[in-house]
Amino acid sequence: MIQVKDIKKNYGQLMALDGLSMTIPNDSCYGFVGPNGAGKTTTIQILLGLLYPEEGTVLIDDMEAGSHVRRLKKRIGYVPDYMGIYPNIRVGEYMDFFASCYDLYGARTHRRIEMLLDMVGMKGRERQMVDTLSRGMQQKLSLARALIHDPKILILDEPTAGLDPGTRYEYKRMITELQDDGKTILISSHILTDISEICTDVGIIDQGKMVMEGRLSDVLKKVNSSSPIIISIEGSLTGAMSVLKEDRHVRSISIRAQEILISYDGSPEEETALLATLIKGGIPVRSFHREKGNLEALFMQLTGLREERTVINYDTGADI
Template structure:
């Protein structure tokens, strides 16, 4: 649905996008996440047709940037990271103005505006001046404007930024409804936790390059597979440690009271075999499971905001290379 191939974009001497490639599947809710200055807004502006790439190729719904630019822009509803409202206008006037910009006939525009006001929760606010709107209402109005021409794709730059918890929840619900209607949604955020609940796919961008991209479920599985195994045993743990040290997939062992934490590089089948060996050796194993993946921690690691993962609460760790 959306494809960027080795896209470069600079502003003077500042490189915003450095050979960025990304893929947004049709009907996905794709979260583009990265710290400030990572290149998120540059991607959004390129897709909205507000700027052009220096190098590389961009396709939207099979249309190439350039010769098919007008048809391309018709398929996209763009919501920038600033409201861009006209303060003296009333809410209904604002939407009528942009309906005219899209060449939507007046009767059809009024019908469409009514539907959108219901959808974003602004029914009854038609005659309110825009300079009196709260931040949450401004974001809902901006979303309604982006939907006026019923685009297949929504490109939303920081839609949840600076919203209180109630408005964040409401806007996420609206986006979920739009996704269920078949819209493809690309939204950006500096905070992974604020959008991960509604995303089907994620891309983590850092310094204009894609650090990680994929289905959210697949990314979480990969994180789980790289996390430690926690083992809780009854009785002495000495015998348990002897068995663990014999397994070449066990790279380190941490101890906290009767719980052991091991960094394990084997497959799921090898994990099951390790548990079987412990039990058959007479070890009373109370629990044996992988620590759940931490998506936010992965984001911090990939964007360079966390240089080292520290696992706290463990009193000892043995280096197996020392025996």
């Protein structure tokens, strides 16, 4: 388990992390999301032991980052958002070099290198020069390199950025397999659909603070309950509007084409009662459902961004 508690880090006047706390459970796949400059890379560098925080504690499997550096480095594999290649080096030599960086030599290590290259679909490419590989291949090689010492924790920084859909799909499949093998994975990414697909936990960071964290399913459940109810009406909306204005749980009303969007804070039973009132009032309701919450909407809500949507104020008819 990785526990980060109230860490602060500043670069001169700029406060990169302002009391950030996060918990990454064992065997989880943790999506770490946030806008540019939110402090993701600084957090990752602190977890990797490349930076120390000014305040706060970082515990990795109950060991504090900064002490027992060698033991911690053995437990962590890191895939940056860039490949980091040497010119004139072959794939096999590249893997051998990083194996030797972990003091791994001999036949067993060579078998592991073969197994890893096979896993990322690069078997038989040992003699190919690394700088002639495509970006997707380089990123896969980077993953194989990070797994050379069989780490318990894997930290991936923007692993699927710039990859084509096919390679992205393969990459996500490999990450899922690694998580099934019992690895704890931290993924920092801007691609929220990828995070929704592969992560079990999520943490959203903004301006150096954690604004929401938890199991992805719980977070999405919470987003769903705060999403607006969409009521689709056949014909005129006037009757429906007067009923909705009467309901004390309706916080706001907006219109999108032939749909009414309401912000509703009542219970599910009260939602049912509202639907029944609309039908009893002879209003032709075509559909009545809560908009499905997604990570992207939540991210934009929490980080102060808003989904672009044309909303018309019903009373004035003017654009808001």
